[in-house]
Amino acid sequence: MYRYDEFDSDFVQQRVEQFRDQVERRIAGDLTEDEFKPLRLMNGLYLQLHAYMLRVAIPYGTFNSAQMRKMAHIARKYDKGYAHFTTRQNVQYNWPVLKDIPTILEELADVEMHAIQTSGNCIRNTTSDQYAGAAADEIEDPRVYCEIIRQWSSLHPEFTFLPRKFKVAVTGATTDRAAIRVHDIGLAIKKNAEGKVGFEVHVGGGQGRTPMIAKAVRDFLPKEHLLSYLEAILRVYNQLGRRDNKYKARIKILVHETGIEELRGLIEAEWERIKDSALKLPLEEVERINDYFAAPAWEKLDATSRLFEVKRFEDRGFANWVKANVVAHRQAGYAIANISLKPEGEAPGDITDSQMEVVADLAEKYSFDEIRATHEQNLVLPHVKLDDLFEVYSTLSAAGLATANLGLISDMIACPGLDYCALANARSIPVAQAISKRFSDIERQFDIGELKLKISGCINACGHHHVGHIGILGVDRKGEEYYQITLGGNANENAAIGKIVGPSFSYDNIVDAVETVVNTYLEIRNGKEESFLDAYNRVGLAPFKERLYA
Structure with a gap:
């Protein structure tokens, strides 16, 4: 992973001191909010509904255990004990106090992190494949x-x-x-x-x-x-x-x-x-x-692991986690382990300070000190030996991080919505939490198969609803929260924008509407091998629309 050179270090430190002076002038009243706004945006600082929000850059989603521990420390000392991973492979703090921001940036600089160009009309953080390398x-x-x-x-x-x-x-x-x-x-x-x-x-x-x-x-x-x-x-x-x-x-x-x-x-x-x-x-x-970015010093291992296979046979929870969250690695004897930040009933993308420290420890011990943030608001340990997967799973499970749902309906993207964002028309997090609870049965999720659900609280689409297999968009109807459904979106090499099904649904009815869409798919699919997206592309909107508005 890239390390700062002398220029990088000097530049980031200079920016911290420059912003410290700007913050002091804002607090003293020497700068108005309008004058301060362009200065804070250049340093990744937003003003949301209830507090400032600081967006910290994680270039192309790659970071290490020291950086993760520093993020945990900041969450504990300067925020409310958690952080939020975003769709640009960055991390956000939703409750920092303005006077503390320069000190936070100074602490981040100690581990080669900053918040520069995470906002404003500039080239933002360049993102990439979370499985790179x-x-x-x-x-x-x-x-x-x-x-x-x-x-x-x-x-x-x-x-x-x-x-x-x-x-x-x-x-x-x-x-x-x-x-x-x-x-x-x-x-x-x-x-x-x-x-x-x-x-x-x-x-x-x-x-x-x-x-x-x-x-x-x-x-x-x-x-x-x-x-x-x-x-x-x-x-x-x-x-x-x-x-x-x-x-x-x-x-x-x-x-x-x-x-x-x-x-x-x-x-x-x-x-x-x-x-x-x-x-x-x-x-x-x-x-x-x-x-x-040279490859780690991989060991020469067999392509299979007896320990791994035995544990997968003996432990149903581990087997489900492997089925959903573990991906083939290019190196024999290794695997890519995904960490879902979408536990049942919780806000997608959130992680506590103590959980961050658990991930840091695992990365240091089992993944060559590498962690990845994904644009779907999860984390990845990219290089784990098959022999170590059960220990990784057990540690994650004890920390509440072993949800086995990658790519399934409860592994949804959701923006902060009206709970935090001044631009939002409707809440996103409670809808995500309700859907997560409705579809909590893991066997049911496996039966449904791959289904990417994405939720945005407004048309700015921070939740990527346009490219969700099922997309949900929050809209304001005379002061009430309603939700529009789109179907057929896709973000991969066959990218497509979802189509609006019809009139929006109230907050009380949106979860039932999602379940109707899913049940319609289960009835029309040509066997379990036909995915939601394949079925939709075969039949179009008509059967879903008919059921939703019957």
Whole structure:
């Protein structure tokens, strides 16, 4: 994993002291809230319904046990004993006091963490596949290029004040686990016909009030031109993106209004002008950064483990956890262990200070000191020996972290909603909790199979409802909370925007409506092998709509 160099450390410390002065002036009344707002946003500090919220960057979702322990300490000392993992692989604190923020940032800097560019109209945290470096279907580790993008984009003088926030995602595998097609720029590592590795570039994806799937702007981009091509895209967007209407300021609107062919021409023309400049990426620099992401010192192990198989046979809970949460690793004798942050009846993505310390201990002992945050609000121990999985499971179980539901209906994404967010129209967390309780039976969840449910409390779509197999959007109807259902969304390599079923449902009826959708699927599917999404794509909205509004 990448370590700060001398410049990184000095810069982050300088930013902390600069912000400490700004906070002191705000508390003293020398800065109004309007004057303070752009300063705090540059440091990841939001003002929500009840308190400030601090969003801390976890670049491409990769961190270590020392950083996790520091996050636990901050949750305990400066917040209410928990933190919240987000859909951008970041972590949020919902209750810090303004006077403590500079000290929190100073403590984070001690473990090479910060909150810079986690908000504002700039290039945000570049996200990636949570299984990077471990996945069996990986072409190359995408985190290498995420780190290069991070270094290029941090405080880029030309892109600090874009028309709107800008999000980039990179995947290095054949399966898209980074949702690149709903990002402003999505990069997929691929091999061309000659076997050379480069990037397929997608532009103009996004959710919010105008959801769009990104369009391919270049089928193959050689590695050395990564930064110059990104720079060309950002320059065209910065020049032509709308600034008169924040709802139409994202690059997806520019793609829609200009057309992908014309926009491609503009990007390519700008790229031809700059591609052989200092932006050309030296391959030796790629190799230097690649060394930070070298594979751990894996042991040479058998592909199977007798201890693992015996424990799976003897312990039903362990067997269920393995079935749902454990994924094949590229290295024989190892596995990828997912930690669900969606226990029954709790807020998705939340984790307590003590639970964070448990995960830190497990990472240090069993996963080469690596932890990953996922865009679906879970955690991952990426490199666990099969022989160690039962011990990992037992420790997680004792800490309340062994929920066996990855990819199942209770493993839902949910934004903070009206309980925290000033922009929300409706609550998200109580709906998620109620659905979790309704579908708590693990055997029932396994029978339903893969089903990605996502909940947003407003049209800004922080809960990614547009790409949920079942999406739920909170809306305001004359001061009352109602919920609109969409079906058929998808965030992977077959990305799709869900379609609205019909009129919205009241807060009291939304859970029953979800159950109706699920029961309709169970009745129409062609055997257990047909997933919810496959069944929906086969039959369309009609049978679901008929049952919901009968």
